[in-house]
Amino acid sequence: MHSARVESAGDTVPGLSAGRVALAWLTQFLVGTDLFVVAPLLPDIATSFDVSATDTGLLITAFSIAYVVASPFAGWISDRWDRAGVLVGALVLFSVANAGTALAPGFALLLVSRVVAGIAAAATGPTVYALVSTRARPQARAQVLAVVGSGLLTALWVGAPAGLLLGRYVGWQAVFVILAAGTFLLAFPHALVWRARPVPAAASPPGAPQRAGRPGTGVAVSAVAVTTLWAFSVYSLYTFLAIALHSDGRATAVTWLLVVYGIGAVVGGQVGGRFADRAGAVRVTRSVLALTAVLEAVVALVYPVTWALACALGLFALAAYAFFPAQQRHLVDMFPERATAVLSWNNSALFVGLSLAGAVGGQIVHALDYQALLYIGAAVAVPACLIARGRARDREVQS
Numbered sequence: 001m002h003s004a005r006v007e008s009a010g011d012t013v014p015g016l017s018a019g020r021v022a023l024a025w026l027t028q029f030l031v032g033t034d035l036f037v038v039a040p041l042l043p044d045i046a047t048s049f050d051v052s053a054t055d056t057g058l059l060i061t062a063f064s065i066a067y068v069v070a071s072p073f074a075g076w077i078s079d080r081w082d083r084a085g086v087l088v089g090a091l092v093l094f095s096v097a098n099a100g101t102a103l104a105p106g107f108a109l110l111l112v113s114r115v116v117a118g119i120a121a122a123a124t125g126p127t128v129y130a131l132v133s134t135r136a137r138p139q140a141r142a143q144v145l146a147v148v149g150s151g152l153l154t155a156l157w158v159g160a161p162a163g164l165l166l167g168r169y170v171g172w173q174a175v176f177v178i179l180a181a182g183t184f185l186l187a188f189p190h191a192l193v194w195r196a197r198p199v200p201a202a203a204s205p206p207g208a209p210q211r212a213g214r215p216g217t218g219v220a221v222s223a224v225a226v227t228t229l230w231a232f233s234v235y236s237l238y239t240f241l242a243i244a245l246h247s248d249g250r251a252t253a254v255t256w257l258l259v260v261y262g263i264g265a266v267v268g269g270q271v272g273g274r275f276a277d278r279a280g281a282v283r284v285t286r287s288v289l290a291l292t293a294v295l296e297a298v299v300a301l302v303y304p305v306t307w308a309l310a311c312a313l314g315l316f317a318l319a320a321y322a323f324f325p326a327q328q329r330h331l332v333d334m335f336p337e338r339a340t341a342v343l344s345w346n347n348s349a350l351f352v353g354l355s356l357a358g359a360v361g362g363q364i365v366h367a368l369d370y371q372a373l374l375y376i377g378a379a380v381a382v383p384a385c386l387i388a389r390g391r392a393r394d395r396e397v398q399s
Helices: 016-047 057-080 084-103 105-134 137-171 172-192 217-239 241-247 250-281 281-302 306-321 323-333 336-367 370-398
Strands: none
Touching: 016 057, 016 084, 016 105, 016 137, 016 172, 016 217, 016 281, 057 084, 057 105, 084 105, 084 172, 084 336, 105 137, 105 336, 137 172, 137 217, 137 250, 137 306, 217 241, 217 306, 217 323, 217 336, 217 370, 241 250, 241 370, 250 281, 250 306, 250 323, 281 306, 281 370, 306 323, 323 336, 323 370
Protein backbone atom coordinates (compact mmCIF):
# COMPACT_ATOMS: atom_id res chain seq x y z
CA MET A 1 0.00 0.00 0.00
CA HIS A 2 1.39 3.36 -0.97
CA SER A 3 1.91 5.86 1.82
CA ALA A 4 0.91 8.92 -0.17
CA ARG A 5 -1.18 9.68 -3.25
CA VAL A 6 -0.60 12.40 -5.81
CA GLU A 7 -3.47 14.73 -6.57
CA SER A 8 -3.89 17.83 -8.66
CA ALA A 9 -2.05 20.99 -7.92
CA GLY A 10 -5.20 22.46 -6.50
CA ASP A 11 -5.10 20.09 -3.54
CA THR A 12 -3.92 21.47 -0.25
CA VAL A 13 -1.05 20.19 1.82
CA PRO A 14 -1.40 19.92 5.61
CA GLY A 15 0.61 22.62 7.35
CA LEU A 16 4.10 21.78 8.53
CA SER A 17 4.37 23.08 12.08
CA ALA A 18 7.55 24.43 13.60
CA GLY A 19 7.45 21.50 16.01
CA ARG A 20 7.60 18.99 13.18
CA VAL A 21 10.46 20.84 11.52
CA ALA A 22 12.35 20.95 14.82
CA LEU A 23 11.77 17.22 15.36
CA ALA A 24 13.04 16.44 11.86
CA TRP A 25 16.06 18.73 12.40
CA LEU A 26 16.93 17.05 15.71
CA THR A 27 16.67 13.62 14.11
CA GLN A 28 19.10 14.61 11.37
CA PHE A 29 21.39 16.16 13.98
CA LEU A 30 21.60 12.95 16.04
CA VAL A 31 22.07 10.73 13.00
CA GLY A 32 24.70 13.13 11.69
CA THR A 33 26.49 13.18 15.04
CA ASP A 34 26.67 9.38 14.95
CA LEU A 35 28.17 9.56 11.46
CA PHE A 36 30.69 12.34 12.06
CA VAL A 37 31.78 11.61 15.64
CA VAL A 38 33.34 8.25 14.77
CA ALA A 39 36.29 9.78 12.90
CA PRO A 40 37.63 11.96 15.75
CA LEU A 41 37.06 9.08 18.20
CA LEU A 42 39.09 6.58 16.12
CA PRO A 43 42.31 7.03 18.14
CA ASP A 44 40.48 6.25 21.42
CA ILE A 45 38.65 3.31 19.87
CA ALA A 46 41.94 1.95 18.52
CA THR A 47 43.44 2.09 22.01
CA SER A 48 40.44 0.34 23.58
CA PHE A 49 40.58 -2.62 21.19
CA ASP A 50 44.36 -2.69 20.67
CA VAL A 51 44.14 -2.24 16.90
CA SER A 52 45.94 0.21 14.67
CA ALA A 53 44.41 3.64 14.21
CA THR A 54 44.29 3.20 10.44
CA ASP A 55 42.47 -0.15 10.76
CA THR A 56 39.69 1.55 12.69
CA GLY A 57 38.84 3.36 9.46
CA LEU A 58 36.99 0.12 8.63
CA LEU A 59 34.30 1.22 11.09
CA ILE A 60 33.42 4.08 8.75
CA THR A 61 33.70 1.78 5.73
CA ALA A 62 31.35 -0.80 7.28
CA PHE A 63 28.75 1.86 8.09
CA SER A 64 28.99 3.33 4.61
CA ILE A 65 28.75 0.03 2.70
CA ALA A 66 25.71 -0.97 4.76
CA TYR A 67 24.13 2.39 3.95
CA VAL A 68 24.84 2.02 0.22
CA VAL A 69 23.35 -1.46 0.03
CA ALA A 70 20.32 -0.75 2.23
CA SER A 71 19.39 2.70 0.91
CA PRO A 72 17.57 1.67 -2.30
CA PHE A 73 15.58 -1.02 -0.47
CA ALA A 74 14.75 1.31 2.42
CA GLY A 75 13.52 3.98 0.00
CA TRP A 76 11.44 1.43 -1.91
CA ILE A 77 9.80 0.18 1.30
CA SER A 78 9.24 3.69 2.64
CA ASP A 79 7.51 4.81 -0.56
CA ARG A 80 5.17 1.81 -0.61
CA TRP A 81 4.26 1.44 3.06
CA ASP A 82 3.73 3.76 5.99
CA ARG A 83 6.64 6.20 6.10
CA ALA A 84 6.12 7.06 9.74
CA GLY A 85 6.20 3.39 10.68
CA VAL A 86 9.42 2.88 8.73
CA LEU A 87 10.99 5.89 10.45
CA VAL A 88 10.02 4.71 13.93
CA GLY A 89 11.39 1.24 13.25
CA ALA A 90 14.61 2.68 11.86
CA LEU A 91 15.13 4.89 14.92
CA VAL A 92 14.64 1.94 17.27
CA LEU A 93 17.11 -0.12 15.23
CA PHE A 94 19.54 2.81 15.25
CA SER A 95 19.26 2.95 19.04
CA VAL A 96 20.00 -0.77 19.33
CA ALA A 97 23.02 -0.40 17.02
CA ASN A 98 24.48 2.45 19.09
CA ALA A 99 23.97 0.50 22.30
CA GLY A 100 25.80 -2.38 20.65
CA THR A 101 28.61 -0.01 19.65
CA ALA A 102 29.03 1.12 23.25
CA LEU A 103 28.89 -2.41 24.70
CA ALA A 104 30.83 -4.34 22.04
CA PRO A 105 33.38 -6.63 23.78
CA GLY A 106 35.56 -6.95 20.68
CA PHE A 107 36.41 -5.21 17.44
CA ALA A 108 34.52 -7.74 15.29
CA LEU A 109 31.24 -7.11 17.12
CA LEU A 110 31.93 -3.39 16.97
CA LEU A 111 32.09 -3.70 13.18
CA VAL A 112 28.78 -5.58 13.17
CA SER A 113 27.13 -2.86 15.22
CA ARG A 114 28.28 -0.22 12.73
CA VAL A 115 26.81 -2.27 9.89
CA VAL A 116 23.45 -2.29 11.69
CA ALA A 117 23.75 1.45 12.31
CA GLY A 118 24.36 2.01 8.59
CA ILE A 119 21.23 0.04 7.68
CA ALA A 120 19.15 2.04 10.14
CA ALA A 121 20.56 5.36 8.93
CA ALA A 122 19.71 4.42 5.34
CA ALA A 123 16.04 4.22 6.34
CA THR A 124 16.10 7.25 8.65
CA GLY A 125 17.42 10.23 6.65
CA PRO A 126 15.52 9.76 3.35
CA THR A 127 12.27 9.02 5.21
CA VAL A 128 12.58 12.20 7.27
CA TYR A 129 13.02 14.23 4.09
CA ALA A 130 10.04 12.50 2.46
CA LEU A 131 7.76 13.16 5.43
CA VAL A 132 8.75 16.82 5.56
CA SER A 133 8.57 17.44 1.82
CA THR A 134 5.06 15.96 1.43
CA ARG A 135 3.72 18.28 4.12
CA ALA A 136 5.53 21.51 3.28
CA ARG A 137 3.85 24.10 1.06
CA PRO A 138 5.25 23.66 -2.47
CA GLN A 139 6.56 27.23 -2.61
CA ALA A 140 8.47 26.71 0.67
CA ARG A 141 9.56 23.11 0.17
CA ALA A 142 13.21 23.75 -0.69
CA GLN A 143 13.62 26.18 2.20
CA VAL A 144 12.18 23.71 4.71
CA LEU A 145 14.34 20.89 3.39
CA ALA A 146 17.40 23.13 3.69
CA VAL A 147 16.58 23.86 7.33
CA VAL A 148 16.10 20.18 8.13
CA GLY A 149 19.27 19.29 6.23
CA SER A 150 21.25 21.81 8.26
CA GLY A 151 20.80 19.49 11.23
CA LEU A 152 23.14 17.02 9.53
CA LEU A 153 25.80 19.65 8.91
CA THR A 154 25.42 21.16 12.37
CA ALA A 155 26.48 17.77 13.68
CA LEU A 156 29.87 18.47 12.08
CA TRP A 157 30.67 21.50 14.20
CA VAL A 158 28.56 20.88 17.31
CA GLY A 159 27.77 17.18 17.63
CA ALA A 160 31.15 15.75 16.67
CA PRO A 161 33.27 18.15 18.79
CA ALA A 162 30.90 17.74 21.74
CA GLY A 163 31.14 13.98 21.40
CA LEU A 164 34.91 14.21 21.25
CA LEU A 165 35.03 16.27 24.45
CA LEU A 166 32.65 13.90 26.20
CA GLY A 167 34.69 10.90 25.08
CA ARG A 168 37.87 12.50 26.36
CA TYR A 169 36.49 12.86 29.91
CA VAL A 170 34.13 9.91 30.37
CA GLY A 171 35.09 7.51 27.59
CA TRP A 172 34.02 7.16 23.97
CA GLN A 173 31.41 4.54 24.88
CA ALA A 174 29.34 7.20 26.67
CA VAL A 175 28.89 9.06 23.38
CA PHE A 176 27.09 6.11 21.82
CA VAL A 177 25.03 5.46 24.96
CA ILE A 178 23.69 9.02 24.70
CA LEU A 179 23.03 8.62 20.98
CA ALA A 180 21.20 5.34 21.65
CA ALA A 181 19.01 6.97 24.28
CA GLY A 182 18.33 10.04 22.14
CA THR A 183 17.26 8.16 19.02
CA PHE A 184 15.08 5.79 21.06
CA LEU A 185 13.27 8.70 22.71
CA LEU A 186 12.75 10.42 19.34
CA ALA A 187 10.86 7.41 18.06
CA PHE A 188 7.86 8.24 20.30
CA PRO A 189 7.06 11.76 18.99
CA HIS A 190 7.67 10.59 15.43
CA ALA A 191 5.06 7.88 15.96
CA LEU A 192 2.53 10.56 16.93
CA VAL A 193 3.12 13.67 14.79
CA TRP A 194 3.08 12.03 11.35
CA ARG A 195 -0.22 10.16 11.72
CA ALA A 196 -2.21 12.44 9.41
CA ARG A 197 -1.68 11.37 5.82
CA PRO A 198 -0.51 14.20 3.54
CA VAL A 199 -1.95 15.02 0.14
CA PRO A 200 1.05 16.40 -1.77
CA ALA A 201 0.74 18.81 -4.62
CA ALA A 202 1.55 17.49 -8.05
CA ALA A 203 5.05 17.93 -9.38
CA SER A 204 3.79 20.10 -12.25
CA PRO A 205 0.75 22.38 -12.45
CA PRO A 206 -2.12 21.48 -14.80
CA GLY A 207 -1.37 22.38 -18.39
CA ALA A 208 2.40 22.52 -17.85
CA PRO A 209 4.31 21.10 -20.81
CA GLN A 210 5.70 17.61 -20.26
CA ARG A 211 9.31 17.10 -21.22
CA ALA A 212 10.00 14.12 -23.43
CA GLY A 213 13.12 12.11 -23.95
CA ARG A 214 14.35 12.11 -20.36
CA PRO A 215 17.94 10.93 -19.82
CA GLY A 216 18.29 7.22 -19.19
CA THR A 217 19.72 5.20 -16.31
CA GLY A 218 23.25 5.37 -17.73
CA VAL A 219 23.16 9.17 -17.60
CA ALA A 220 21.87 9.03 -14.03
CA VAL A 221 24.73 6.76 -12.97
CA SER A 222 27.23 9.10 -14.60
CA ALA A 223 25.64 12.08 -12.87
CA VAL A 224 25.82 10.57 -9.38
CA ALA A 225 29.36 9.29 -10.00
CA VAL A 226 30.45 12.91 -9.54
CA THR A 227 29.16 12.65 -5.97
CA THR A 228 31.34 9.59 -5.32
CA LEU A 229 34.47 11.43 -6.45
CA TRP A 230 33.51 14.50 -4.43
CA ALA A 231 32.88 12.40 -1.31
CA PHE A 232 36.24 10.65 -1.58
CA SER A 233 37.99 13.98 -1.90
CA VAL A 234 36.17 15.58 1.05
CA TYR A 235 36.02 12.67 3.49
CA SER A 236 39.56 11.46 2.98
CA LEU A 237 40.50 14.82 4.50
CA TYR A 238 37.93 14.69 7.30
CA THR A 239 38.20 11.01 8.31
CA PHE A 240 41.92 11.03 9.11
CA LEU A 241 42.31 14.61 10.32
CA ALA A 242 42.08 13.69 14.02
CA ILE A 243 44.43 10.73 13.62
CA ALA A 244 47.01 12.88 11.86
CA LEU A 245 46.83 15.63 14.49
CA HIS A 246 47.13 13.08 17.31
CA SER A 247 50.24 11.59 15.73
CA ASP A 248 51.72 15.08 15.38
CA GLY A 249 51.16 15.89 19.03
CA ARG A 250 48.37 18.39 18.30
CA ALA A 251 45.47 16.47 19.86
CA THR A 252 44.27 19.55 21.76
CA ALA A 253 43.62 21.34 18.48
CA VAL A 254 41.26 18.67 17.13
CA THR A 255 38.08 19.96 18.78
CA TRP A 256 38.27 23.60 17.71
CA LEU A 257 39.50 22.69 14.23
CA LEU A 258 36.40 20.50 13.84
CA VAL A 259 34.29 23.48 14.89
CA VAL A 260 35.93 25.65 12.21
CA TYR A 261 35.41 22.93 9.62
CA GLY A 262 31.78 22.39 10.62
CA ILE A 263 30.89 26.08 10.52
CA GLY A 264 32.42 26.30 7.06
CA ALA A 265 30.35 23.30 5.97
CA VAL A 266 27.07 24.76 7.24
CA VAL A 267 27.72 28.13 5.61
CA GLY A 268 28.83 26.42 2.42
CA GLY A 269 25.64 24.38 2.21
CA GLN A 270 23.47 27.48 2.51
CA VAL A 271 25.56 29.46 0.03
CA GLY A 272 25.59 26.60 -2.45
CA GLY A 273 21.83 26.27 -2.38
CA ARG A 274 21.28 30.00 -2.81
CA PHE A 275 23.70 30.31 -5.72
CA ALA A 276 22.35 27.16 -7.37
CA ASP A 277 18.91 28.78 -7.49
CA ARG A 278 20.28 32.06 -8.87
CA ALA A 279 23.22 31.14 -11.10
CA GLY A 280 22.35 27.58 -12.10
CA ALA A 281 23.12 24.27 -10.42
CA VAL A 282 25.54 23.01 -13.08
CA ARG A 283 27.62 26.19 -12.97
CA VAL A 284 27.87 25.98 -9.17
CA THR A 285 28.86 22.30 -9.10
CA ARG A 286 31.70 22.68 -11.58
CA SER A 287 32.98 25.88 -9.90
CA VAL A 288 33.02 24.51 -6.36
CA LEU A 289 34.62 21.22 -7.48
CA ALA A 290 37.49 23.21 -8.95
CA LEU A 291 37.77 25.21 -5.72
CA THR A 292 37.66 22.00 -3.68
CA ALA A 293 40.64 20.60 -5.58
CA VAL A 294 42.67 23.79 -5.15
CA LEU A 295 41.83 24.28 -1.47
CA GLU A 296 42.55 20.67 -0.51
CA ALA A 297 46.03 21.11 -1.95
CA VAL A 298 46.32 24.32 0.08
CA VAL A 299 45.33 22.40 3.24
CA ALA A 300 48.14 19.95 2.51
CA LEU A 301 50.65 22.77 2.03
CA VAL A 302 49.81 24.59 5.28
CA TYR A 303 49.07 21.49 7.37
CA PRO A 304 52.16 21.83 9.65
CA VAL A 305 51.07 25.34 10.81
CA THR A 306 47.96 25.08 12.98
CA TRP A 307 46.56 28.60 12.53
CA ALA A 308 47.03 28.42 8.76
CA LEU A 309 45.47 24.95 8.77
CA ALA A 310 42.40 26.37 10.53
CA CYS A 311 41.96 29.07 7.88
CA ALA A 312 42.43 26.60 5.04
CA LEU A 313 40.02 24.08 6.59
CA GLY A 314 37.29 26.70 6.95
CA LEU A 315 37.65 27.80 3.32
CA PHE A 316 37.84 24.21 2.09
CA ALA A 317 34.66 23.20 3.94
CA LEU A 318 32.80 26.27 2.67
CA ALA A 319 33.67 25.46 -0.95
CA ALA A 320 33.29 21.69 -0.68
CA TYR A 321 29.89 21.62 0.99
CA ALA A 322 28.45 24.15 -1.44
CA PHE A 323 28.52 21.26 -3.92
CA PHE A 324 25.87 19.02 -2.38
CA PRO A 325 22.70 21.17 -2.55
CA ALA A 326 23.67 22.26 -6.06
CA GLN A 327 24.17 18.63 -7.08
CA GLN A 328 20.77 17.68 -5.67
CA ARG A 329 19.11 20.55 -7.54
CA HIS A 330 20.86 19.47 -10.75
CA LEU A 331 19.63 15.87 -10.38
CA VAL A 332 16.05 16.96 -9.74
CA ASP A 333 16.18 19.23 -12.79
CA MET A 334 17.43 16.35 -14.94
CA PHE A 335 15.09 13.67 -13.60
CA PRO A 336 11.89 15.32 -12.33
CA GLU A 337 9.81 12.17 -12.82
CA ARG A 338 12.35 10.02 -10.95
CA ALA A 339 13.64 12.55 -8.44
CA THR A 340 13.20 10.36 -5.35
CA ALA A 341 14.98 7.37 -6.89
CA VAL A 342 17.86 9.42 -8.31
CA LEU A 343 18.40 11.28 -5.04
CA SER A 344 18.50 7.91 -3.29
CA TRP A 345 21.21 6.80 -5.73
CA ASN A 346 23.00 10.06 -5.02
CA ASN A 347 23.02 9.29 -1.29
CA SER A 348 24.38 5.83 -2.05
CA ALA A 349 27.08 7.39 -4.24
CA LEU A 350 27.99 9.68 -1.35
CA PHE A 351 28.58 6.73 0.94
CA VAL A 352 30.50 4.80 -1.72
CA GLY A 353 32.96 7.68 -1.79
CA LEU A 354 32.98 7.89 1.99
CA SER A 355 33.65 4.16 2.37
CA LEU A 356 36.47 4.31 -0.17
CA ALA A 357 37.94 7.24 1.76
CA GLY A 358 37.92 5.16 4.94
CA ALA A 359 39.40 2.02 3.37
CA VAL A 360 41.88 3.43 0.85
CA GLY A 361 42.73 6.54 2.83
CA GLY A 362 43.94 4.53 5.80
CA GLN A 363 46.33 2.58 3.62
CA ILE A 364 47.67 5.76 2.02
CA VAL A 365 48.26 7.39 5.41
CA HIS A 366 50.03 4.25 6.63
CA ALA A 367 52.23 3.90 3.53
CA LEU A 368 52.89 7.61 2.95
CA ASP A 369 51.43 10.29 5.23
CA TYR A 370 48.36 12.46 5.72
CA GLN A 371 49.57 15.24 3.46
CA ALA A 372 50.03 12.75 0.62
CA LEU A 373 46.41 11.67 1.12
CA LEU A 374 45.30 15.29 0.81
CA TYR A 375 47.13 15.72 -2.51
CA ILE A 376 45.49 12.53 -3.79
CA GLY A 377 42.10 13.78 -2.62
CA ALA A 378 42.67 17.04 -4.48
CA ALA A 379 43.59 15.09 -7.61
CA VAL A 380 40.39 13.03 -7.37
CA ALA A 381 38.31 16.24 -7.37
CA VAL A 382 39.76 17.17 -10.78
CA PRO A 383 37.98 14.46 -12.83
CA ALA A 384 34.78 15.26 -10.93
CA CYS A 385 35.11 18.86 -12.11
CA LEU A 386 35.76 17.71 -15.69
CA ILE A 387 32.66 15.50 -15.67
CA ALA A 388 30.61 18.42 -14.35
CA ARG A 389 31.94 20.63 -17.15
CA GLY A 390 31.14 17.94 -19.70
CA ARG A 391 27.56 17.54 -18.56
CA ALA A 392 27.17 21.33 -18.72
CA ARG A 393 28.10 21.23 -22.41
CA ASP A 394 25.71 18.30 -22.92
CA ARG A 395 22.83 20.29 -21.46
CA GLU A 396 23.68 23.28 -23.63
CA VAL A 397 23.60 21.08 -26.74
CA GLN A 398 20.28 19.51 -25.72
CA SER A 399 18.62 22.85 -24.93
